[in-house]
Amino acid sequence: MSLRFELLSGTAVGPRRGVLHTARGAVPTPAFMPVATRGMMRGVPHDRLRPMGVDMVLCNAFHLATRPGVETVAALGGVHGMLAWDGPVLTDSGGFQVFSLAETCRIGEDGVRVEDPVHGGWIDWTPEHAFAVQAGLGPDVAMVLDHCPARPLERAEVEPAVARTLRWARIQRELHQARGGAASGQALFGIVQGGVFADLRRRCAEELVALDFDGYAVGGVSVGEDHPAMMRAVEASCAHLPVDRVRYLMGVGAPPDLVEAVARGIDLFDCVYPTRCGRFGTALTRRGRLHLLNARFRADRRPIDPDCPCPACRSGVPRGALRAGFKARELNPPILLAMHNLHFTVQLARACREAIAAGRFEELRREVAAAYPARGAS
Numbered sequence: 001m002s003l004r005f006e007l008l009s010g011t012a013v014g015p016r017r018g019v020l021h022t023a024r025g026a027v028p029t030p031a032f033m034p035v036a037t038r039g040m041m042r043g044v045p046h047d048r049l050r051p052m053g054v055d056m057v058l059c060n061a062f063h064l065a066t067r068p069g070v071e072t073v074a075a076l077g078g079v080h081g082m083l084a085w086d087g088p089v090l091t092d093s094g095g096f097q098v099f100s101l102a103e104t105c106r107i108g109e110d111g112v113r114v115e116d117p118v119h120g121g122w123i124d125w126t127p128e129h130a131f132a133v134q135a136g137l138g139p140d141v142a143m144v145l146d147h148c149p150a151r152p153l154e155r156a157e158v159e160p161a162v163a164r165t166l167r168w169a170r171i172q173r174e175l176h177q178a179r180g181g182a183a184s185g186q187a188l189f190g191i192v193q194g195g196v197f198a199d200l201r202r203r204c205a206e207e208l209v210a211l212d213f214d215g216y217a218v219g220g221v222s223v224g225e226d227h228p229a230m231m232r233a234v235e236a237s238c239a240h241l242p243v244d245r246v247r248y249l250m251g252v253g254a255p256p257d258l259v260e261a262v263a264r265g266i267d268l269f270d271c272v273y274p275t276r277c278g279r280f281g282t283a284l285t286r287r288g289r290l291h292l293l294n295a296r297f298r299a300d301r302r303p304i305d306p307d308c309p310c311p312a313c314r315s316g317v318p319r320g321a322l323r324a325g326f327k328a329r330e331l332n333p334p335i336l337l338a339m340h341n342l343h344f345t346v347q348l349a350r351a352c353r354e355a356i357a358a359g360r361f362e363e364l365r366r367e368v369a370a371a372y373p374a375r376g377a378s
């Protein structure tokens with residue numbers, strides 16, 4: 001098996017530390033994966049990723065399949081070639097993207113018919129198609145196509161979504177087996193759906209575990225429910241996942257959400273939150289968020305975070321200059337902030353690892369909760 005999770009400490013439901021071993025290198029967990037939606041980071045040069053502490057990157061299969069297309073990505077050397085990145089890559093199956101285009105998608109029992117956002121016309125995004133696309137893109141980890149319901153609080157919507165997710169998971173598990181499983185060089189993770197309903201989360205997790213996936217993701221969170229509901233969904237999922245497989249919380253990465261999910265047994269994260277915040281002038285720090293467009297930063301000569309060793313902070317560009325640059329729509333301020341925020345988030349996951357190892361995770365948890373009292377939108 002070319003992908004293996006080694007649990008160093010922890011159990012099924014509390015904070016854990018481990019290592020995800022892949023053919024392209026080890027990923028110490030908890031870990032944050034930056035999102036290169038179309039095989040390209042936004043605002044962060046790819047050669048900065050390793051020095052920041054990034055070990056694994058995520059790309060979106062749906063977006064890559066529509067542009068530039070699977071054949072072109074393959075001609076560029078797959079997702080690794082496209083990213084000029086020799087570490088592990090995970091692609092999501094397009095489930096979230098497809099369903100977030102809810103107004104232009106038609107959900108059927110066999111898959112989703114979605115309008116092609118690039119070329120027009122319709123794409124049948126079926127479990128078979130999502131699997132084939134990812135096989136063509138060549139990531140180290142592919143995700144199953146799942147049904148991520150738009151309204152996680154509506155049982156009438158969530159229940160059939162779980163049934164569909166499980167049915168599609170079985171189809172993709174068979175395709176994965178036929179291809180040689182993880183030994184093919186590509187692992188496949190199942191995705192737990194179930195909205196805010198503990199019994200549906202449990203049923204989905206248990207049935208996926210019976211199918212024996214290489215890892216498991218918790219999906220369908222951060223889609224409009226509040227922070228406590230999100231955390232209950234994480235708990236209800238993790239409680240029924242095997243201790244010795246990696247768990248990945250999809251689309252979550254705001255500092256308080258990340259730390260609270262680590263507290264509940266999550267190992268892997270991805271989110272566009274750090275880079276998106278940066279583009280809108282918000283810096284993430286251990287002391288909380290700084291909204292640099294605020295007038296109080298007009299003449300502030302300090303770098304974004306004087307304690308931060310990232311290239312943006314080390315360059316010494318003052319907060320006041322970034323604020324002026326944002327207002328003048330200069331190109332560099334959002335790039336510098338995206339770089340800082342990504343560095344901060346990757347290092348926050350590392351801080352979780354170190355705190356768990358040193359037996360002071362609760363201390364870190366209190367510190368982050370105090371710095372980020374309101375729920376971070378992620």
Ligand SMILES: [Zn+2]
Nearest residue numbers: 308310313340
């Ligand atoms: Zn910094």
